[in-house]
Amino acid sequence: MTAIAPSNRLDAEALPPQPASPAAVAWRRFQRHRLAMVGMFMLLAVALFVTIGSLFVHGYCSGLKQDVIGERWANCNDTSQIRQPPSSSYLFGTDSVGRDLFARVIFGGQISLLIGVCAALLEVIVGSIVGAVAAYYGGWVDNVLMRLTEAMLNIPSLFLLIVISKFFGGSLPDINLFGRHLTGSVAVIILVIALTSWMYLARIVRASVLSLRERDYVSAARALGVSDRRIIFTHLLPNTLAPIVVTATLGVANAILSEAYVSFLGLGVTGATATWGNMLEGAYRYLEAAPWLWFFPGILILLTVLGVNFVGDGLRDALDPGGLKDL
């Protein structure tokens, strides 16, 4: 008995290892990408900062004559403390109406990240559907959708963004999310950013669906009487997942930057809700007098976008080395 056991173990070792799943292979490649891991830690740090941090910020709000914590502190303006430079009581200084910038950077970060993720998700939904429908049906559907895509691509994106953001202009009611009270303009901005950024993805998805729809398995599905909708969503789109995931990741970075741009011009999120973008609005007037007004929100945008870009690069290499270089 004891003599057989070791030889059994030897046999088990001689067997070829289980083939790794594609996801496991991608994850291993991703881990080997040094910058991608750095990016992931940067994102993790920013995410922890805006979530854990929000639980601890507090101070004495002289307007309300009481100690307040959380978002109420971030929105508490003390007119006797306007544009105070960073100090031990105000780590990042105060803004033009005397609110604590440190707290606002934390709560603004939550909104900026929310906008980034939601806008990228919506962008992916619109882009993949337009691309897949155009490629799958072809003919005039393809023609109309692609001409629209081209027209929108030919207008520099910020022009579309500022014109469309006025279109919805603060006509939505306030929203309550995870115990936070947000102005409706947050939803508007998400919609606007998604509506002006789906075009690249639509073209990528269209190109890959064009080749996929000629495959035998699609003909087989059609012969079985599977509906067009089912073919598109369960047979075609899952096979274009790699470019979609990469675009979605980089889309988060672009959405955060877009929010900053629109809000900077005064067309973005309005009201008391802070975002990194609207904290920068008007800050350029205090270039010399109050550099902390624009320095801190900007550096957080930079860290987040840089992190997302690193992760996106890593995903591109991990999911499809070689194929997606031009994304």
Next chain:
Amino acid sequence: MAQFLFRRLLLLVPVLFGIVLVTFVIVRSIPGDPCIAMLGERATQAKCENFRERYGLNDNLLVQFGRYVGALATGDLQDSISQSRPVMEYLSERLPMTLEITVSAMLVATGIGLILGLVSALYRNTLIDVGAMGIANIGVSMPVFWLGLMLAYLFAIILKGTPLQLPPGTRLSAGVSIAPLAETWGLAEPPTGWLGFFYSLISNSVVINSVLTGNIEVLLDALKHLIVPALALGTIPLAIIARMTRSSLLDVLGQDYVRTARAKGLIERLVIFRHALRNALIPIVTVIGLQMGGLLSGAVLTETVFSLPGVGTAITTAIFARDYPVVQGFTLAVALIYVIVNLAVDVSYTFLDPRIRLDA
């Protein structure tokens, strides 16, 4: 070649029509009344009725669109509502500023980006490479206007009092100005029509105007004011061009003909510049063309940060004033520039690679 250009220009018509349609629809969907935006408190029912009649805002949208396209066909951008003058005239005042910063940013981006990419490719996987690509990565991740603020802070405040000090904004220093070319040249009357439009573009461009009139003092002042905005605006395309140059050059350097060139004893400089770089340029030039869109967008933000009177600041003002013709006309002008630059990029392929035949 002529045939190709003709066909491409013809293909531009549906694209431009699409752009006109998209901007028209979007701009009309902006809620709010131009009359109230313009007249404010003084807007009465009767006054607004008059106002809407005057600008044809009472007509059916389809009629308005037809009238707009009809005007465009004759090269007219209609009249601005808030400025009560032709949009063309307003555009000819604002466009030169935007073109000046866009072109100077492009020069910065291409010049530095090419060198950075070249150096990274030649010293691949060394500290120089990692450093240069690190800078490139940070460059694409920064909000344009924030970089503008940082640069302005560096050059105007930290370096104050040193020879490197640069002004943080505005077009020209106080007391410095340009005169219209017609005045300097003693023309009785500035030209009108299309000629007038191009005349105004040249006359209103501080750089071209001061070069043409030989006014060195104004030219130097204008260029000094351009450096910081151009650096701010040029950084993102710079980073993208640098990355593209690096990867494209690495691709080409691995090819057989480069090994052959080296094997036959050609000096390295010739291998790089005459053999490799020229073939590596095609994707780089494509990227440069595509970056124009980003540059024109970025110009809006840069103009706001540095309070420069360009197209971008005009469009934001016009949106708040519900000045439909200005928003439409300016957006169309910007899109047209973008489309034409990319056409020029397509044409440049033939010079870079004779194997690419345009009429194919």
